Amino acid sequence: MAHSLAGRRILLCVCGGIAAYKSVELVRRLREAGAEVQVAMTENAQRFIGAASLQAVSGVPVRGSLWDEAAEAAMGHIELARWADAVLVAPATADVLARLAHGMADDLVTTLCLATTAPLFVAPAMNNRMWLHPATLANLATLRARGVSVIGPESGSQACGEIGPGRLSEPPAIVEVLAASLSSGPDLAGCRILISAGPTYEDLDPVRFIGNRSSGKMGFAIAASAARRGAQVVLVAGPVSMPTPPGVRRINVRSAAEMHDAVLGSLPADVYIGAAAVADYTAREIQSQKIKKSDQPDGGDTLTIELVRTRDVLAEVAAHAQRPRVVVGFAAETHDVEHYARDKLVRKQLDMIAANQVGCAGSGFESDDNALTVIDAERVHSLGSAPKTVLADALLDLIRARL
Known part of the structure; x- marks a missing residue:
């Protein structure tokens, strides 16, 4: 089924993994679905993809630090957290999932996630062994128990050359899940x-x-x-x-x-x-009556x-x-x-x-x-x-x- 994000304000938080290159398409798909998009990046995400690319497709400046004097003069990170109808962390690395699970707020992205009251979605992406590690699974269980929605990941070939679960879900799939979740009323109403x-x-x-x-x-x-x-x-x-x-x-x-x-x-x-x-x-x-040992041919040794x-x-x-x-x-x-x-x-x-x-x-x-x-x-x-x-x-x- 197709859903719309018309008029929805989506805060996309991009984390530092090779899957960050998909965030450009993700922003484009979100905007095609009618959403307004603002982007925040971790420091490591900026090592994989330039802020200028995301600014070009989102149409607004990208936030990358809690120490941006111009933006933070009026507590900009709080305003951004209040602005969002939904916060989407994609790709969500094992490190960021761990920090979110433990309530840390040591950079812009984790601070935004902790400061917002909007629904939080995470789309994990990491090596398959990291995804299957008990620590990661425990962190995901903690986040889910708090109401965080997890999108993906998928299974397949990875940048490290291995094959298994941990691939970032494709942008169209992420957008569809996000749109369905934000549609009016409970997400399974009428089903x-x-x-x-x-x-x-x-x-x-x-x-x-x-x-x-x-x-x-x-x-x-x-x-x-x-x-x-x-x-x-x-x-x-x-x-x-x-x-x-x-x-x-x-x-x-x-x-x-x-x-x-x-x-x-x-x-x-x-x-x-x-x-x-x-x-x-x-x-x-x-049998209409209780089976008795005495009724068996060998006296009840077998039945x-x-x-x-x-x-x-x-x-x-x-x-x-x-x-x-x-x-x-x-x-x-x-x-x-x-x-x-x-x-x-x-x-x-x-x-x-x-x-x-x-x-x-x-x-x-x-x-x-x-x-x-x-x-x-x-x-x-x-x-x-x-x-x-x-x-x-x-x-x-x-x-x-x-x-």
Whole structure:
């Protein structure tokens, strides 16, 4: 969808990385979208690109120092922070992200970010190892928790000769995300989002069942975030004891068959997010009475139960006549996470898949934290390790951009 920035005042903060050369095109694209643009640069950014180039495309003088006597005679950095409808840091280096996360204000750019009350957007760009470093991921989690929007990065070849996540998102993509975020009303208003969450329990008899360790926390966090951002949310929840997020319509189910019927019965939707851990197998026959050890041929030393495949909820939604515009799956794996996630993405004809490793301490099932890698046909988005509430917003940012 196309959005306009007509009349919006955008303060672009350019940091010192090779991706700074893209800031000229970024300013041009922002102005084509109707925005007024002013540019501030770090000292290191000026080593990569001249202020004159950015002044030529923005049409106004570029600010580069807190020690500009003419500009600071009337506290110019405060006036600039007040002027902005939005502040965009692009490229955002690992160094600047760290300083922003720790509330530092030791140059013009970090001071502007700390002094403004406008929405803050950062578009990271750095070497892939720097992007994946635990310190960078922790700083991003801190910024997201404070409401900072993160745009990108993309995965691909880098100036250092390596390949991986950390490339600055292309200027048109940055402008589109920025414009969508600043459009009137909550950014997901009018969007109908269908989410499945939690485990399923497959009964064997009136006492026993086969289940899994899914807590539903990731799906519930997504539902809460989507409702807060204005979406109409339907949450199909397996047997979990979590409270229903405000503004969410909840449908409780127990088995894979019930989840299948509830999800498909809730179509149409603009987006389907299959965060539930749906059982792949269920008992061919549910016993009407408790299975007794004494009833087994060997006295109960072994028990044989015949299982049959359940219906594939995610694949059926993706192939449905009322297919949502965006279908997102989850892949919880114990090993070879990206390999199995890519296979699932293609095999089930999904638009995106969020992959995470389970079975390790501190993330995945039953944890408040997670580590997600979101894969689509074009790129890989490494969201890193963070609280599930933070990752929910990051995932919705990607879905919104795709819409």
